Amino acid sequence: MTNRRMAPAGRRHAAMMISSAATFAILTGCSDMPKSHDLGYTPETRDVSSVKNEAQELSSQLHHLMALDGKMMNTGPGVDLCGDEDPDHLYVIRHPWSVYGVPVEDMKRAMGQLKAELPRHNWKIVKFGPDSSPSKSLEIVADSTKGKFSVNITLYDRRKRSGDAPSASKVSIIAVELASACFRVPHGKTVDQS
Numbered sequence: 681m682t683n684r685r686m687a688p689a690g691r692r693h694a695a696m697m698i699s700s701a702a703t704f705a706i707l708t709g710c711s712d713m714p715k716s717h718d719l720g721y722t723p724e725t726r727d728v729s730s731v732k733n734e735a736q737e738l739s740s741q742l743h744h745l746m747a748l749d750g751k752m753m754n755t756g757p758g759v760d761l762c763g764d765e766d767p768d769h770l771y772v773i774r775h776p777w778s779v780y781g782v783p784v785e786d787m788k789r790a791m792g793q794l795k796a797e798l799p800r801h802n803w804k805i806v807k808f809g810p811d812s813s814p815s816k817s818l819e820i821v822a823d824s825t826k827g828k829f830s831v832n833i834t835l836y837d838r839r840k841r842s843g844d845a846p847s848a849s850k851v852s853i854i855a856v857e858l859a860s861a862c863f864r865v866p867h868g869k870t871v872d873q874s
Contacts (some may be wrong), residue, residue, distance in 0.1 A: 723762070723770055723862040724828070728871060731863055732757040735775045738829055739858055743779070745797045746854070748790040751781035759871060762862035768870040773860040780853040784837050787854050791818055791835050802826040828861035 735757040743752075754777040762770040779787075795808050803822040810816035811834060818835040838852045865871055 719763075719862060721861070723864040725864045725866055727866060727869075728759055728771060728773070728863075731771075731773045731860055732759075734827055735773045735829065735858055735860060738824065738827065738831075739775050739777060739856065741801060742794070742831065742833070742856060742858070743777075745794055745801060746779065746790040747793055748779055748782060748786060748854070750779040750786075753778045753780070757858075768872075769865050770862050771865070771871045772862055775858040776856065777858075778853045778855045780851050784835075784839060784852045787835050787837075787852060788818070790854060791820065791833070794820055794833060798822050803831070828863075830859055832857040 739754075739757075757773050757775040760772050760774050761767050762772045779790075795805065798805055798820070802825045804825050805820060805822045807819060807821040809819065811819040815837070817837065820833040821830070822833075823830045834855050836853050836855060838850045865873075
């Protein structure tokens with residue numbers, strides 16, 4: 681990723697993605713993650729790069745399953761804290777991305793396609809239906825049955841937004857928030873070194 685200044689529309693989209701990430705973190709419990717002894721599991725030891733690669737592969741799989749050609753906003757997988765205990769050694773990987781620039785009917789079809797295909801590709805759907813927002817956006821929440829990842833996929837249908845809203849906020853999108861469980865870096869390394 682290059683260091684470029686983001687256009688105003690891109691900044692608004694990025695702000696929306698951060699907001700979506702916060703919502704996903706609350707849903708998955710990764711945001712205010714309890715201390716590692718309260719996780720209910722011992723974090724597996726893995727290099728940051730291997731978990732990032734797995735996140736990228738899973739995101740590619742999800743995009744393929746959508747069968748939706750559109751514009752993408754994809755910052756790539758990133759490292760985040762796993763709660764407030766041992767931030768030098770415990771981490772999660774988050775990969776937010778979105779697809780836009782296609783008709784909403786195609787997006788709805790893609791959500792239906794995901795509902796059908798995710799269970800066939802090692803995902804357990806834990807929620808499918810409207811989210812709790814006032815707009816009742818269509819949402820899929822699923823857990824990987826092979827890896828330690830969860831995903832929140834939301835269709836934001838913005839066609840009915842008010843006339844005075846900025847044009848970028850009227851763009852309908854499918855926002856994807858992929859997040860891992862907590863992991864520990866190998867002995868002798870820190871999150872920044874791994």
